[in-house]
Amino acid sequence: MEKVLPKEFYSRKTTIVAKELLGKTIVRKLGDIRLEGKIVETEAYGGKDDPASHAYRGITERNKVMFGEPGHTYVYFTYGNHWCLNFVAHEPSKPGAVLIRAIEPTTGIEYMKKFRSVSSLENLCNGPGKLTKALKIDNKLNGLDITKEGELYVVNTEEKTFEIGVSTRVGIRRGRNKFWRFFIKGNLFVSRVN
Template structure:
């Protein structure tokens, strides 16, 4: 299986556009000489203004610095004392916006994902932002990495087409929860929540 990385201009456009364009694409992880891959089935947009749920709402800090970088960088943060979450940075330099990858459908390297997760259940292998980071061994070392050039982690094209995109409220937030900034592939089993 060969993978074709998306072109650099894939990350241009608004955060909401990138969030919906990421659906159906492949998230690639190159680790221990093996490929881990899955289809992105669920994303959330976090905007640079008028979005109190976004980490960037408080301005740039040491933690969210990557969000303010150029589009196509990875923003990985640690939360709840034990979990990492993976984001794709969007927008102009100096503006803090990103797309949270909430869930992928595992396609390749499933055995290694199970090893990293310490679980054998395929149904919850990569369903949820913290679980997919665990399955792909994503941690803060990947914060700020450029998805346009990195060989460790990047986004690739897929031939998946003809799916329906559903837009809804974001999960697990307290502020700005009324905004419809979550995108997922309709009827996909690996979407974390309906």
């Protein structure tokens, strides 16, 4: 049996969860198709303390899941054609979510390539908009419980030792002073090197 990460895993400080998610495996089920990838890059987004976060200005129809139960997805649309995948993770009564920025594809690679119409493995999932397309993730998966074995969940894969890199976040205007981006050092599938 698989060890699905429980709700308690996500019920901690958002930055801690972002770091802890590195090396874990995302499982995406599409009927009989099974897609998997190892998380190699994440970013933490907070609440009132974080001007870069959607939750900064309080609760809205779009961001309300960031204020809800940890261990659910927050999927949103941006720049006209891109979906971004987040996992809700925070301490009680504080909003927060972890943006999945890159994964290393491990299972179902041929399907992912087809969904993205690219042939290069390195460029398959090395960016937030790319991995959602490869895994066929869109707003239908918003608010999904990822602590249960369903269409999408995260399993605790073998602990391997790796060095964690830390940097400022990517592609934001405000909140550039925070070092809330985490990635596996030296991993080929990280979206960019700082």
